[in-house]
Amino acid sequence: MADNLFALTRRRVVEALSRIVPDLPSEIAARVEVTPTRDPAHGDMATNAALLAAKPARRKPAEIAAALATALSGLDGIARAVPAGPGFVNITLSPDALRAVVPVVLAEGIAFGDSAIGHGTRINVEYVSANPTGPMHVGHCRGAVVGDALANLLAKAGFGVVKEYYVNDAGAQVAALAWVVYWRYLQALGTGLSEAAFETLVPGGALQYRGDYLIPLGRALAEQKADTLAGPGLTAAAPDLWFDSVRDFSLAWMLREIREDLALLGVRHEIFTSEREILARGVADQAIDRLDAAGLLYEGVLEPPKGKVMADWEARPQTLFRATQFGDDVDRPLRKSDGSNTYFANDIGYHADKIARGADVLIDVLGADHGGYVSRMRSAVAAIAASYAASGSVAFEAVICQIVHVIKDGQPVRMSKRAGTFVTLRDLLEEVGRDAVRFTMLTRKPDAQMEFDLDLAVAQTRDNPVFYVQYAHARCRSVLRAAAETPAFGDVTASGLATAGLDDLSSEPELALLRRLSHWPRLVEGAAEAREPHRIAFYLNDLAGDFHALWNRGRDDATLRFLQAGQPDATRAKLALVEATATVIRSGLAVLGVTPVEEMR
RNA sequence: GCGCCCUUAGCUCAGUCGGAUAGAGCAACAGCCUUCUAAGCUGUGGGUCGGUGGUUCGAAUCCACCAGGGCGCGCCA
Incomplete structure (x- = not known):
């Protein structure tokens, strides 16, 4: 079969x-x-x-x-x-055809449902890519979980998947970070300089990232470097004395924090790509040169955006990419007025790099606020694929993750550090735990806004799908543990049950469960093609429902209980079904990155 | 003003590249523990699928327009 x-x-x-x-x-x-x-x-x-x-x-x-x-x-x-x-x-179908799913599941284990529809197509999934200027917060979390589950799902469906994180360590924001950390450093040393006086030195005239989270960096830097980065009398020294080392120190620190957060969330990227490295290797320049050689760049002036007030707008010639040739609404600038690259220009280099490393499909998991970025990136990928990909074409897809509103006690949680209401991913993990965070984040379509109810995520009730699915798995394991204590039931391991006769499985709730199990491979394929990992969560909820229903039917009808004293054959058939159910739940949870629970007491 | 996303039961949401009488949970009501976990299960009620047209054997799904919500709109990332 x-x-x-x-x-x-x-x-x-x-x-x-x-x-x-x-x-x-x-x-x-x-x-x-x-x-x-x-x-x-x-x-x-x-x-x-x-x-x-x-x-x-x-x-x-x-x-x-x-x-x-x-x-x-x-x-x-x-x-x-x-x-x-x-x-x-x-x-x-004949009951036998339905029953035949059981030995297949038992033989394949959580690999059941693996598909070949991906044909090894190489897909690069880029997700999180939070700027290393601050701790990860709830907003990043959804993209992290969706991207990770999507990558797992695609791998299960037979795609060759790379999980990647793009580190934006080259822009003005990183410079701003360095300036704040330097200020925290001077403070840690006990500078007499006032913040206002220091800010007059900062490019742009104001400090960003005022959160307390940078104070420890300043202290650590002070311990490590003493006053060697400060000017005479603990004043601000010239930037060329301290800037590079403070920036590198800060980046390393923030990136370490982010990696720790990701580890706590169970997210593990295979590749971290640095924007600075892309620039240093000349990858961005080369990509732009190729666009130029293809006649896709020109110096031009864009129309001012309509319907939006732009006080400082003035017509200026810019280096523009002919994005409109690839379906975008407007051509897009690659250089700022100071001659440096726009974010988009560097990102073209980065995407060229991903293609050059060998990818047939690029998926960017983005926040809703980057939705406007998609059409230009799709245009750019289409343009550069011609010269970077062996096949000459690469598909670009974006998975947009909408905003998450956190709810506690039925009220929206206002994100405020001063009020002490949590904002960081780490706080969320401490509050509800990794598995609840991951599962709950995957109970909505990515492009729909979601409410994350903190109380519901940890509730031990039917309407919390995390609990409901885990409970079903725990019940399966409970029955199997009990069965193992009765020698007459024989070998009740998965391999032992794989050869069990299944003719006893003929009641409607048992057949319903068999039907549901048979849907799993099909569901994996559909979810992978649609790039919708949330379908896995919904399926598991349905599967758990079928199992709980069967369990409870055993209360009314003793012949439906799994353990039938004195009837080892019937019992083994039922246990095989239980083991198969637990296995498919584990197969689905593995995609979501959620740990199955063995016992709930 | 333009572009993208969204609008399904009182609430939160599913709905399979267009498929049969649109589903689930919550909330409401009525039942089920001498039992492998009642942290569960069963049943009842609840819908102009935002609106109007169109495409066709068939539309919640595709197209056009309209209303409401979100996001974005040159040198931020």
């Missing part, structure tokens, strides 16, 4: 259909679907094949459906196939 009942059945449907409609166009055949039915009265699966074939065949859908139903009815594992509605064919 194939891993994926739906894929197998689909092949059979297409085969039968092509006999009924001999000159079936291949593009029609490609659109044939075999889907789970919404209504159990419609059987296990339905196909739209006859509806699709009707037009090219110039025959009535019902007529083709009838023929298709007849053809399918005789096949092994199909108990019944009947035409229905406007031209569907409803398929009811």
Whole structure:
């Protein structure tokens, strides 16, 4: 039996259909679907094949459906196939065909559901990429979890995945960071300089990043360097004396903090790419030169944005990239008026680097505030792929993560450091724990705003999906532990149960659970193609629901309890189902990066 | 003003490249512990899928326009 009942059945449907409609166009055949039915009265699966074939065949859908139903009815594992509605064919599988999923799951373990639809296509998933100027906060967290789960999901679906973090360590923000840390350093030394006086020295005339979190950096720097970076009398020294070392010290510190936060969240990037390094290696310049050589750059003047007040706007010639040739609304500037690169220009270099390292698809997981950036990056990737990719083309995709509103006691939490309400990722982790954070962040479509209810995330109730799914897994493990104590039940490990006879599994709630398990490979493929890891969380919630329902039916009907004293064969069949359920839950939790719970007491 | 995203039950949200009578949880009401975990389960009620047109065998889904919410709009990242 194939891993994926739906894929197998689909092949059979297409085969039968092509006999009924001999000159079936291949593009029609490609659109044939075999889907789970919404209504159990419609059987296990339905196909739209006859509806699709009707037009090219110039025959009535019902007529083709009838023929298709007849053809399918005789096949092994199909108990019944009947035409229905406007031209569907409803398929009811034999119980044996449903049961066959169990030994497959037990043999494959959490690898069950692995798919080959990715065909090894190399996908680079870039996520988090928080600026190393401050601690990670709740906003970064969603992108981190979504990106990580998406990467896991794509890997499970057979893509060759690279998880990457882009460190923006070259811009003006990093310079601003260095200035603040230097100020904290002088303070730690006990400078007599006033903050106002110091600010007159700062480029731009004002300190940024005023949060207390930089005070420890100043202290550490003071311990490490004593007063060697300060001017006479603990005043500010000339920047060329201290700037590089303070900047490097600060970057290293912040990046270490970020990596620690990510580790606590269970996120592990394979590659950290430094913007400074991209610049130092000349990657950005080279990418821009190639765009220039391709005739895609010019000096021009952009129209002022309409409907937005820009007090200091004036017409200026700039180096522009012809993004409009690739579908963007407007051409985009690559150089600031001081001649340095825009963020976009450097990012072109970075994306060129990702392509040069070998990627067929680039996915950027971005916050909602970067939504306006997508069209220009897509244009740039299309333009540079021609000269960096062996195939000459690379797809660029963006997964946009909307804002997270934190709710506590039914009220929105105001993000305020002064008020002591938490803002950082670390606080969130301490409050609800890693698994709850990850799972909860994945219970919404990425591009929909979400409310993160702190109380719900740790609640031990049905409406908390984290708990509900974990509870189902714990119950599975509990039964298996109990079974292991009765020698008459035999070997109740996964491998021991893989050979169990399953004929006893015939009640409706058991069949419903089998059906759900059989959906898993199909669900993985759909979620991966749609880049929607939240579907995994919803599936697990449904699967847990089927299991809890079966569990409770055992209260009314003793024959549905998993452990049947004196009936080792029936018990082993049920235990195999329990083990398979636990395994698929673990398979899904692994994608989400959530640890399964063995016991809840 | 322009672009992108969103609008589904009282609330929070699913809804499979267009598929059958639009689903789940919460809240409300009625039931289920002599039992492998009642931290759970079962049932009932609840909908002009923001609005109006269009495309077709079929639209919550695709297209156009409109209303409401979010994000963005040269030298920030």
